Amino acid sequence: MVPKILLVDVDSKIPNLALMKLSSHYKSIGFDVDVKRLSISYYPNRRKLKYVDASGYYKVFVSAIFFDSPRFVNIKNAHNIQYGGTGYSISTKLPDYIEKYEPDYSIYPDNKNSYGFLTRGCIRNCPFCLVPEKEGWIHQVSTVDDIVKHKKTYFLDNNILALDDHKDILRELRDKKIHCQFNQGLDIRLLDDENAKLLSEIKYLGEYIFAFDYIKLEKIVTRKLNLFRKYFDKEWRIKFFIYCDADAPIRDVIYRLNWCKNQKVLPYLMRNINCWNSVNHPFYTDLAAYCNQPNIWKKMNPDEYITKRQPKNKKRQEIFLSHWNIK
Numbered sequence: 001m002v003p004k005i006l007l008v009d010v011d012s013k014i015p016n017l018a019l020m021k022l023s024s025h026y027k028s029i030g031f032d033v034d035v036k037r038l039s040i041s042y043y044p045n046r047r048k049l050k051y052v053d054a055s056g057y058y059k060v061f062v063s064a065i066f067f068d069s070p071r072f073v074n075i076k077n078a079h080n081i082q083y084g085g086t087g088y089s090i091s092t093k094l095p096d097y098i099e100k101y102e103p104d105y106s107i108y109p110d111n112k113n114s115y116g117f118l119t120r121g122c123i124r125n126c127p128f129c130l131v132p133e134k135e136g137w138i139h140q141v142s143t144v145d146d147i148v149k150h151k152k153t154y155f156l157d158n159n160i161l162a163l164d165d166h167k168d169i170l171r172e173l174r175d176k177k178i179h180c181q182f183n184q185g186l187d188i189r190l191l192d193d194e195n196a197k198l199l200s201e202i203k204y205l206g207e208y209i210f211a212f213d214y215i216k217l218e219k220i221v222t223r224k225l226n227l228f229r230k231y232f233d234k235e236w237r238i239k240f241f242i243y244c245d246a247d248a249p250i251r252d253v254i255y256r257l258n259w260c261k262n263q264k265v266l267p268y269l270m271r272n273i274n275c276w277n278s279v280n281h282p283f284y285t286d287l288a289a290y291c292n293q294p295n296i297w298k299k300m301n302p303d304e305y306i307t308k309r310q311p312k313n314k315k316r317q318e319i320f321l322s323h324w325n326i327k
Contacts, residue, residue: 003058004032007107010064010073010087011040014154015111018084018094019063020103027104031058035107040069044276047072054078064088068273090134105149115154116147118169122159124187126213128243128272131158138162144172152205153180161190170198181205185241188224189217200231207239207266208232212256214243225263236298239266242291246278251326257291266298267291286310286320 005026007019023033034057038050047068054060055077064070064087075081084092093099105111121135138159147153160166160182173180181204188210199208208228212221225238232238240260244253253269260267269291275284290305291297300308302324310316 002030002032004034004056006052006054006057006060007033007035008052008060008062008073008075009035009037010062010085011038011042011066011069012063013039014113014115015103015105015108016063016085017103017115017117019061020105020107021094021098021101022061023104023107024101025098028101033104033107038073040064040072042066044068044273049074051076054081062088086130086134090130102146102149112150113152113154114148114150115156116142117156118142118144118147119157119160119163123162124159128245129158140165144169144176144178148178148180151179153178154183154205155180156184157182158184159187159190161187161195167195167198170195170202174198174201177203179203179205181209183209185209185211187211188228189220191224191227193227193230196228197231199228207237209239209241209268211241211243212259213241215252215255218256218259222259222263225265235264236266236294239268241270242267243270243272244275244284244287245272246274246280246284247272250280250283250323253287254324254326257287266294280323282316283319283323286316287323 005022007022009016009019019035026033036052038052040050041047049072051074053076057078059080059082060075060078062073062075062081062083063085064073065085066087069087070083083089118140119138120141121138122129122131123138125132140163147155160169163169180202186209228238242253242256242260257267269288271284271288275281278284286306286309289309290302296305302321306317306320
């Protein structure tokens with residue numbers, strides 16, 4: 001009987017790179033590989049306990065991204081099990097001999113895109129981010145050719161523009177006509193004339209994504225946005241991650257969202273998990289539903305939106321508008 005490996009993808013929305021590399025390795029030495037996707041939600045009110053029967057498997061690998069996901073996973077009848085991913089530990093990494101393998105995309109048969117990291121690490125030290133602690137300073141780990149296997153490619157780098165040689169990579173993407181996106185966002189503070197022009201010349205997928213995390217960054221974010229618009233000036237084709245923390249003043253979030261409206265860029269509200277435990281949880285839910293749906297954001301003002309979303313809940317309408325109009 002051929003020995004079997006079970007890979008458990010706890011909460012990934014995209015193909016899990018670590019599990020795909022484990023699959024490549026174990027298949028290369030004669031194992032059969034099965035995959036179980038649990039699709040546990042990031043949103044606390046949508047999580048449900050999932051059971052996995054590991055009977056008959058030589059070894060089980062379980063990977064989770066988010067910290068709270070593991071408590072919703074119950075692996076039964078596993079005699080040899082290993083946990084990984086940020087949800088379990090920020091220090092556990094694949095061994096180098098497995099990291100070198102190409103991802104086995106066949107374990108995600110419906111996938112049509114390539115994913116990967118050209119770089120790991122970051123030069124920033126944002127309080128809500130684990131990347132510096134987990135991955136260290138910015139450094140290159142792969143080439144374009146290592147990653148691109150499909151017509152469309154999504155790079156998962158946390159701060160590609162911080163790499164000294166990033167302009168060479170952007171030229172390569174442009175010259176090879178790679179259809180791609182840096183979907184974790186680009187550090188707008190690091191834009192200059194040359195890399196802004198290079199980015200505009202790439203066959204880019206969807207919106208160019210940046211971040212506006214704090215009001216104190218408004219001047220540089222505005223200045224760099226204007227710089228980028230010298231080369232790419234399509235309304236609503238630029239998006240900003242808007243960090244939202246329940247411990248911070250709501251007016252700060254609203255200020256940045258109004259800035260997005262005025263600039264004709266799309267926001268994407270990135271809620272800290274504490275927003276779900278906040279007394280303002282319903283407001284944050286309504287706010288995210290407004291900001292994170294481009295057609296609604298572009299076409300409706302706040303009054304129209306909340307009236308349509310909560311037509312019978314006058315109290316919820318009042319709360320939403322009182323927060324939105326706070327000075």
